[in-house]
Amino acid sequence: MPLLQTTNIRRSYGNLPVLKGINLSIESGEVVSIVGASGAGKTTLLQILGTLDRPDSGDLQINGQNVFALNDRQLAKFRNEQIGFVFQFNNLLPEFTALENVCLPGFISGKEEQEVRERAEALLVTLGLQERLNHLPSQMSGGEQQRTAVARALINKPAIVFADEPSGNLDSRNAEELHQLFFRLRQELGQTFIIVTHNEMLAALADRTVTIRDGLLFN
Secondary structure (H helix, E strand, O other): OOOEEEEEEEEEEOOEEEEEEEEEEEOOOOEEEEEOOOOOOHHHHHHHHOOOOOOOEEEEEEOOEEHHHOOHHHHHHHHHHHEEEEEOOOOOOOOOOHHHHHHHHHHHOOOOHHHHHHHHHHHHHHOOOOOOOOOOHHHOOHHHHHHHHHHHHHOOOOOEEEEEOOOOOOOHHHHHHHHHHHHHHHHHHOOEEEEEOOOHHHHHHOOEEEEEEOOEEEO
């Protein structure tokens, strides 16, 4: 069974159909990029795949769970435990250190504090941030902030990580380092990534690239 599978996902805003029947299957350990013109519906699709929004119709299965059969509270718990997010703007909380930012989803899930802190520190060390554990976001470079955001996405050992233009706010050197990081994490952790990107280099690196056009997906 695929890790993620959609069946005929549709979403409209008023009279404007944005997604017109999306069928997508993702295997565990895949790195898949989603590309398309601005306004094609990439972010709408990512929000639905990441359970941040519900479709008008259609099904989404993640890890064998029909996620939209869950109520909002159950869905929030599922999202926290099974899904990680990396956004273009890292969304780190400015008043918290790198370590504290990474710990937050673990604390929300109710895990034991020491266990969460140890995993957060180990992830930050793995991502080359051992000298930045107690730094605030304002004391880190853009690349360091985004790697911290990646560590935060991984803290609960999610089944899948969704990344929305993850390198869009980085210079070319930091963008390339971030791209390579995704593939290292896939190799070392078996992590699955779905990445929405305008970056042609990142899209070309992925195992598979799908294009969204006129509300449909094309391989």
